[in-house]
Amino acid sequence: GAVVSQHPSRVICKSGTSVKIECRSLDFQATTMFWYRQFPKQSLMLMATSNEGSKATYEQGVEKDKFLINHASLTLSTLTVTSAHPEDSSFYICSARQGETSGNTIYFGEGSWLTVV
Amino acid sequence: QKEVEQDPGPLSVPEGAIVSLNCTYSNSAFQYFMWYRQYSRKGPELLMYTYSSGNKEDGRFTAQVDKSSKYISLFIRDSQPSDSATYLCSAGGTSYGKLTFGQGTILTVHP
Numbered sequence: 001g002a003v004v005s006q007h008p009s010r011v012i013c014k015s016g017t018s019v020k021i022e023c024r025s026l027d028f029q030a031t032t033m034f035w036y037r038q039f040p041k042q043s044l045m046l047m048a049t050s051n052e053g054s055k056a057t058y059e060q061g062v063e064k065d066k067f068l069i070n071h072a073s074l075t076l077s078t079l080t081v082t083s084a085h086p087e088d089s090s091f092y093i094c095s096a097r098q099g100e101t102s103g104n105t106i107y108f109g110e111g112s113w114l115t116v117v
Numbered sequence: 118q119k120e121v122e123q124d125p126g127p128l129s130v131p132e133g134a135i136v137s138l139n140c141t142y143s144n145s146a147f148q149y150f151m152w153y154r155q156y157s158r159k160g161p162e163l164l165m166y167t168y169s170s171g172n173k174e175d176g177r178f179t180a181q182v183d184k185s186s187k188y189i190s191l192f193i194r195d196s197q198p199s200d201s202a203t204y205l206c207s208a209g210g211t212s213y214g215k216l217t218f219g220q221g222t223i224l225t226v227h228p
Contacts, residue, residue: 006160032214043205043218044161093160097214106151106214110160
């Protein structure tokens with residue numbers, strides 16, 4: 001079946017540095033991917049919609065300059081957390097839809113744990 | 118008010134019990150509804166997908182959507198300890214793939 005892969009699964013970085021998380025659709029092309037954030041014991045909150053070949057669409061309250069999203073190809077989207085701070089520590093999850101219309105499956109990656117120290 | 122409301126539980130049931138998980142939503146534009154299962158520190162796994170109102174059954178799982186009352190349900194029959202996880206309801210509208218999630222219900226099935 002279709003798989004969405006995220007890398008790294010865990011990352012620890014120092015405050016003030018930047019960290020990049022990759023989301024890959026392994027056996028299908030995904031023109032649109034989504035990035036979510038999840039705090040412990042809380043639900044997934046959509047951060048942005050990543051569109052291949054164009055700028056990402058950010059949800060209200062999400063800082064565009066802090067969370068840089070690039071969707072350079074049909075199988076890869078990246079999320080870069082810039083100038084990370086401890087409050088950015090969270091579980092980041094991407095999803096990709098296989099197809100453009102309803103009825104197509106939405107697959108989630110395994111998530112990436114970010115700890116900023 | 119959150120667009121998708123879900124009782125976080127926790128819910129604890131004995132093995133073999135029928136589990137009922139429920140959500141309500143407020144956005145009339147939502148057209149499709151998905152239930153995901155999430156094990157600790159892992160990504161969500163799709164369980165059920167329903168478009169518009171109606172029922173859908175897959176093995177021990179049954180999903181129900183009542184758009185008139187904006188109510189979403191997931192039933193698990195013959196629950197197993199391996200079903201212990203967090204269950205997330207979600208809904209989406211015209212922008213397919215853009216999901217709004219409920220808070221998640223923590224379920225424990227004890228032997």
